[in-house]
Amino acid sequence: MKSAVVQLPGLNRDRDMIAALTKISGKPPMTIWQTETEIPDVDLIVIPGGFSYGDYLRCGAIAARMPVMQAIIEKAAKGVKVLGVCNGFQILVEAGLLPGALMRNASLKFVCREIKLEVVNAETDFTRAYAQGQLIRCPVAHHDGNYFADEATLTKIEGNGQVVFRYAEGTNPNGSLNDIAGVTNEKGNVLGMMPHPENLIEAAHGGSDGRGLFASALDVVAA
Ligand SMILES: NC(=O)CC[C@H](N)C(=O)O
16 A cells, blocks of 8 residues: 655654554655645545644644645545644545544643543544554544534534544543544545544654554555
8 A cells, every 4th residue: 555644844743654654554655845836646645743834824824825735635536545633634624525523632831641542433444454443552642632613513413423432431632522532434434533543653752542543544464
């Protein structure tokens, strides 16, 4: 499987993401710069975390309007898998590829700690390596991760199985509605999540609970 990582000014988790994809698939991803309007043939496009354009206006708002996003929207429409982590999630929401919004954390503080995630839907292209209901460890680091959607949208995404990850009881770090930590689009080929699975993939990280996500998306064995 071929993958690509998007690079934009201000993103700072791209190297972690490149390392995770390389270690898990054995192949380094290609990188895509903000001005690119055509994306080569890949199976998975990843928008990593960070502070694109300094988080000015709203997190992800400027990035969502860069030329590369139009190319990503076209690829997503063709069924290519797209993963957005943290700022990547915010960008996907701002680009209209995912429902809802990410507001300032309820605490109004930047939160950087480990939480627990429940795998709510283990039947997606991103979560097959996990068991339904499995609890996994995962780090978070953000100030705008408070997931919000209006009632109709919430009912729809919950009913469709689009809520893929939830913060396990007592670990919601930001006030997200329904403890939502990760959602997909209706088709299931675009996933956005606030926690950082790329930062928990090997012993040096203190655990490897994040591996399953990349193994699923890259279609390789998790171990
Ligand atoms: N680690 C990140 O990607 C941070 C995302 C975003 N800049 C925020 O703080 O909410």
